Amino acid sequence: MARDHGFHPLRVTRVVDETPDTRTFALDARFPYRAGQFLTFKVCGTLRSYSMSSSPDTDAEVCVTVKRVPDGLVSGWLHDWLKPGDVLEASGPSGSFCLREDADKRPLVAYAGGSGITPVFSVVKSALATTRREVRLLSAHQNGGSAIFRGALDALAARHPGRLSLCHHLDDRDGLVTAEEIGALATERADYYVCGPEPFMALVEDTLAAHRVTPERILIERFTPTAMVHEAAGPPEPLAATVTVDLRGERRTVPQRPGETLLQSARRAGFTPPFSCESGDCATCMARLTDGEAKMRVNNALDVDEVSEGYVLTCQAEPTTPDVTVVYED
Ligand SMILES: Cc1cc2nc3c(=O)[nH]c(=O)nc-3n(C[C@H](O)[C@H](O)[C@H](O)COP(=O)(O)OP(=O)(O)OC[C@H]3O[C@@H](n4cnc5c(N)ncnc54)[C@H](O)[C@@H]3O)c2cc1C
Ligand code: FES
Structure with a gap:
C-alpha cells in the first residue's frame, strides 16, 4: 500500500510571527511533498490539518502557517506552547490542491481569504518557479495588520514582473470582496485555486460559475468541515444490517x-x-x-x-x- 498512515516526530526549528494571530512553524522535515499539500498533526490526542506554506521548489525548510482560531483547541495550543526544539507528531503529506501536471501554458488564477493564503502561497511559488504560467492572485484580509504574507507576496511579484498580478484586498479599506472584483481576474482557459472562509469561497464559486468556468477547472481547499447534517424526525430506524x-x-x-x-x-x-x-x-x-x-x-x-x-x-x-x-x- 502506497500511503503512509503513520505519525512521525517533526522538530520545530523556527517560529515566525506573521501577524498578531498567525505564526509560521518551520519543521526539520525531509519528506517529499507537493506545493499545496497539508500535514495532519496529533496534538494532545486531537488531529488537525495544516497546509504547508513553503514550496518544495523554492524553500529549503518545510513550514506550516497557523492562524489562531478564537477558543480553538489546537491552533491555540500551537500558538501558546510550541517553541523551537519542540517535537510534533505529524502524518502526511496529503491533499490534491496542487499544480496540475498538464497545465504548463494555462494561466493560474487564485483567490485566498485569511489563512487560506497558506496553500495558495505554496502553489503560487511553485507555479512561478517551475512553469511559465501567468499568475493572478487576489489575497483578501480584514485589514493590513492581518494580511498574512503581504510583504513576501510583494517581493515575489517584484521578482516576477509581468507574471504575477497581485491584488491585496483589505476589508476595512475596500469593503467586502465583490463578485466584480472576483470576475475581473477570470480569464480564458485558466485553472482556479480557491481557499478561504466559507462565504468567500461560495462567492468565488458562484462568480466563476456565472463566468462559465466549469467545475473541473476549479480546485478548492476547505479548512472547515462541510459535514453533512442528516436531520431526521426522530432517531433513524436501524436497518436489519x-x-x-x-x-x-x-x-x-x-x-x-x-x-x-x-x-x-x-x-x-x-x-x-x-x-x-x-x-x-x-x-x-x-x-x-x-x-x-x-x-x-x-x-x-x-x-x-x-x-x-x-x-x-x-x-x-x-x-x-x-x-x-x-x-x-x-
Ligand atoms: C486540509 C486542511 C488544511 C488546513 N490548513 C490550515 C492552515 O494552513 N492554516 C490554518 O490556520 N488552518 C488550517 N486548517 C484549519 C485547521 O485544521 C483547524 O480547523 C483550525 O486551526 C481550528 O482548529 P482548533 O483546534 O484551533 O479549533 P477548534 O477547537 O476545532 O474550534 C474552535 C471553534 O472555532 C470554529 N472553527 C473551527 N475551525 C475553524 C476555522 N478553520 N476557521 C474558523 N473557525 C473555525 C469551531 O466551529 C469552534 O467553534 C486546515 C484545515 C484543513 C482541513
Ligand atoms: S476526515 Fe478527512 S477525509 Fe475523512
Whole structure:
C-alpha cells in the first residue's frame, strides 16, 4: 500500500510571527511533498490539518502557517506552547490542491481569504518557479495588520514582473470582496485555486460559475468541515444490517443506520476513530473494507489504486450492502 498512515516526530526549528494571530512553524522535515499539500498533526490526542506554506521548489525548510482560531483547541495550543526544539507528531503529506501536471501554458488564477493564503502561497511559488504560467492572485484580509504574507507576496511579484498580478484586498479599506472584483481576474482557459472562509469561497464559486468556468477547472481547499447534517424526525430506524468496525485489533458490531457514514457508525460503536477534515479531503479517516461495499459521497483524497484495494474515507462512506466490515490499520 502506497500511503503512509503513520505519525512521525517533526522538530520545530523556527517560529515566525506573521501577524498578531498567525505564526509560521518551520519543521526539520525531509519528506517529499507537493506545493499545496497539508500535514495532519496529533496534538494532545486531537488531529488537525495544516497546509504547508513553503514550496518544495523554492524553500529549503518545510513550514506550516497557523492562524489562531478564537477558543480553538489546537491552533491555540500551537500558538501558546510550541517553541523551537519542540517535537510534533505529524502524518502526511496529503491533499490534491496542487499544480496540475498538464497545465504548463494555462494561466493560474487564485483567490485566498485569511489563512487560506497558506496553500495558495505554496502553489503560487511553485507555479512561478517551475512553469511559465501567468499568475493572478487576489489575497483578501480584514485589514493590513492581518494580511498574512503581504510583504513576501510583494517581493515575489517584484521578482516576477509581468507574471504575477497581485491584488491585496483589505476589508476595512475596500469593503467586502465583490463578485466584480472576483470576475475581473477570470480569464480564458485558466485553472482556479480557491481557499478561504466559507462565504468567500461560495462567492468565488458562484462568480466563476456565472463566468462559465466549469467545475473541473476549479480546485478548492476547505479548512472547515462541510459535514453533512442528516436531520431526521426522530432517531433513524436501524436497518436489519450491520457495520463491524475493527480498530487496532478490537472488533465491535453495531446495527446499520440509514444515512450514517462508517465514521459515525464507528463512533456509535464506542470507538474514537481517526479523522480531521470530515470533508473527504485529508484521508486521516481512511480504512479498508474487508467485507461488503460502501459508496463515498466525496473523495478528494484517495487515488484509484487505493480505492481498488478497498480503502474508503470513512467520513464519506455509506454502506451499500447489508453487512460491512471496516478495518482501521495503523
Ligand atoms: C486540509 C486542511 C488544511 C488546513 N490548513 C490550515 C492552515 O494552513 N492554516 C490554518 O490556520 N488552518 C488550517 N486548517 C484549519 C485547521 O485544521 C483547524 O480547523 C483550525 O486551526 C481550528 O482548529 P482548533 O483546534 O484551533 O479549533 P477548534 O477547537 O476545532 O474550534 C474552535 C471553534 O472555532 C470554529 N472553527 C473551527 N475551525 C475553524 C476555522 N478553520 N476557521 C474558523 N473557525 C473555525 C469551531 O466551529 C469552534 O467553534 C486546515 C484545515 C484543513 C482541513
Ligand atoms: S476526515 Fe478527512 S477525509 Fe475523512
